[in-house]
Amino acid sequence: MAIPILNPYKEGEQLFTDGLDYIIANIPGSPTYSALSDTIIDYFNSLPSPPTEGMPLIITGMANSVNDYVNSKIAQNLNFGGAEASMVDAVLCGIKEQSIDSMGDFLAACMEQLTTSDINTISKTSIYAAIGLAQVNDAYWKNIVTTPGGWATYLNSNAAINYANIPFWNTACVVGTFSGFAQIQAPNMGEANVWNTDGRKFASVVSLGSALVLTAGKVIFKWAQRPVVTPNVQMIFDGEAPDSKCD
Secondary structure, three states, X not given: OOOOOOOOOOHHHHHHHHHHHHHHHHOOOOOOHHHHHHHHHHHHHHOOOOOHHHHHHHHHHHHHHHHHHHOOOHHHHOOOOOHHHHHXXXXXXXXXXXXXXXXXXXXXXXXXXXXXXXXXXXXXXXXXXXXXXXXXXXXXXXXHHHOXXXXXXXXXXXXXXXXXXXXXXXXXXXXXXXXXXHHHEOOOOOOOOOEOHHHHHHHHHHHHHHHHHHHHHHHHHOOOOXXXXXXXXXXXXXXXXXXXXXX
16 A cells, blocks of 8 residues: 655644635735735634634734745745755646646655655745645635636636636745745754744744635736846746856
8 A cells, every 4th residue: 555645734734725715715805915815814713723823923013024025035035955945846837837738747756756755844934835725725725717707807808818817826825835834944043944933833824824815816816926137036936146047
């Protein structure tokens, strides 16, 4: 019997897709960022065990993630190095390069590669979460493009364009996950496996909130990143960093 590849943070995947469903069912017409943020907070409060103590961190994390995303600053806040940076680079570049049909197999392969890599277990935390959310995000939007429901308001009338946008929505999900984790790690840490108290307590909900706000916001508001003009600080997410493998 084959040994399965286990994602230690599987529970967050259902919370994420439930969150997307909650957003589209409850966000008001002609929404603003504040309406999206409030809807996500309402979603967290609707859970059987709402993360009440962590709510200020979720609110701050979402706003910071949006600011950093549109200004291409998220990469500057991450603390990946060596094998971790290579893995993150491969995941994000690969998402851009895959066909819609091959995306699911690619993300599953990424999960297997992460599991068998020499990256230490604690340092794998945010990467496990990001790949797992990307997997369910990819499946979610493939279903939505076929049967849009309430999301139809924010999708293109041409289904082919919506399919072509799925990699961008997957990338926003991954970047949001990393951004949330980065904001609650110890600010002076030298390695990704050093966590402050808030990081240990609220890592999952802050990263989930940031992933939700960037993914839903990308679909609803069509957020785009402003060009990076400073040399050598280009996001590895765009494949422009000098040592990036994404050509």
